[in-house]
Amino acid sequence: MIHSINPYTDKKIYSFSELTDEEVSLKTDRADDAFSTWKNTSLEERAKLMFNAAKVLREHKTDYAKTISMEMGKPVKQAVAEIEKCAWVCEYYAENAEPFLADESIVTDAHKSYAKFEPLGVILAVMPWNYPFWQVFRFAAPALMAGNAAVLKHASSVMKSGNNIQEVFEKAGFPKNLFQNLIIGSSKVEKVITNKKIKAVTLTGSQPAGSAVASAAGREIKKSVLELGGNNAFIVLNDADLDAAVDVGINARYQNAGQSCIAAKRLLLQEGIADAFMEKYLERVKALKSGDPLDESTYIGVMASESHAVELEMQVGISVKMGAKVLTGGKRDKAYFPPTVITDVTAEMPVFKEETFGPIMAVKTFKTVDEAIAISNNSSFGLGVSLFTKDIAKAEELVSRFDEGAVFINELVKSDPRLPFGGIKKSGFGRELGIFGIREFVNIKTVFIQK
Known part of the structure; x- marks a missing residue:
């Protein structure tokens, strides 16, 4: 059996029978x-x-958002926003798939030559729990619009969300079986990949x-x-608008309780503004409201499981032993981990x-x-x-150095769908979203015609 456990109440809320190999x-x-x-x-059509x-x-969206909150602890207001974003990506590809997939004429010595974009077939999507609807829809909307079919292996902790996503496509009138949620554990993924x-x-x-999936594929x-994954730097220069940087910096790190690959995780402050920035930033962090994910006023919910909170506490503890200083937070309470700032x-x-x-922000000055660019680039990630x-103008000149x-x-x-x-x-390869995302899972076919 596969179970969904509400991380806020620590109670089992859904159970699912795992599919056999034959059923898959x-x-x-x-x-x-x-x-x-x-x-x-x-x-x-x-x-x-x-x-x-x-x-x-x-x-x-209200029901789907509640499922997200119950399965992985996301505050319900943020879960509703996630559903709205999924609707946006569906509309974006409905509106733009035709020009994105149109034949592209290429001038050669042929009478006529061009590239066609044709679907591949059934695509397997292996998706995580942190944005249980969005991560799936940002793949599914372009993949289905390109003419593919899809099977989903969702994270075991959010299988109800996976079933709900299949339900969306069924309610929308898509052909039966075009998109299916496979109720299986991670141990069965490699065998699915080998399916012809x-x-x-x-x-x-x-x-x-x-690494495991790429190897099998x-x-x-x-x-x-x-x-x-990612280890994004959030760099604030001396001439920045500090109020704006603080506002954005709070959401960049703490939305979804920091459980995001693209969250800002390393705060790099130029020395001239570091003290002023940190005074404003710390005040805002300490004011963030934690609580029940189903409460509309909650900004920080819980980790998706207590084990995630344990891992965070270990990372903080080791860093403190190495000389780091915790300004706020740092200690878990079961699955709850408070907004934390470390210098x-x-x-x-x-x-x-x-x-x-x-929700941990590590702070360093430069x-x-x-020096800031060197610190930022000194990472195995590159998201x-x-x-x-x-x-x-200066910022645009720096873009290529990151x-x-x-x-x-x-x-x-x-x-952003666009x-x-x-x-x-080690942040991965390939692209999702935009024109590039819809062209990832197509056969780019060359057509050459000579009289």
Whole structure:
């Protein structure tokens, strides 16, 4: 059995019978059967159904948000925003898939030559618990609009959310079996990848999980896209608007209790503004309201499980033994971990070197911009960076010096349906969202015609 445990109450809320290998194989066969028809369905009809999916999401957003909050502890107000974002990505690809997938003419010595974009087949999505709807929809909306089918292996702790997502597509009128949630544990993923009906795999999750999935896909010579961890720097220069930087910096680290790959985890402050910034920042952090995730006024809920809080406490404890100073927070209460700020950190401390998947901000000062860039780039991850300054021209000159998948100036790093999303180094490879996301799982076919 697979269980969902409410991390706030520590009570079991849902139980699911795990599928047998034969049942998984049958579901994959059915997805492939659905694909055989769906790939020939017009983009106009696909778009109509995807608009329907957005409508279903909005009509049921209160119920879906409650499920998210109960399964992984996200404050319900933030969970509603997650559902709204899923509706947005559905509408975005419904509106833009046709131009994104249109044949691209290429001038050669042929009478006519062009590239066509055709679907691959059944795509396996291995998805995490931290954004249980959004992580799936940012893959599913472009993949289905491109003409693919999909099977989902969701995190075991959020299987009800996985079933709800399948329900969205069914209520929207998509062909039966085109999108299916596979109720299986992680031990069965490799066998699913080897299934001949699976043509590619995408994973959002940890570095070990990504390595395992990419290895299995590589052995089968199947395309994979990985969106893994991050250790994003949030850099504030002396000329920055401090009030704006503090406002954004709070959300950049503490929304979803810091359980985000693209959250700001290393706060780098230029010496001239460090004291003034920290005075404002600490005041805001201490004022964040913690409590029941189902309470509309709660900003910080709980970790998705007590084990995650234990890991955070260990990272803090080791860093303190190495000389770090905790300004606020740092001690868990069961699955709750308070908003935490740590200073006097060095590059080798866990809270600075590793990904802290929770509400911990590690703070370090720097003298020059060159030093800030060097500190930021000194990471095995490369997902994104935020840079705050009023000198926009100078900031744009610095963009190419950051080893990242994204650079956000005067804003937190975030995913947006219109922009490519993904990282480099151990943050993964491939891109989701935008025109690049819909073209990840297609056959780019060359057509050459000579008279």
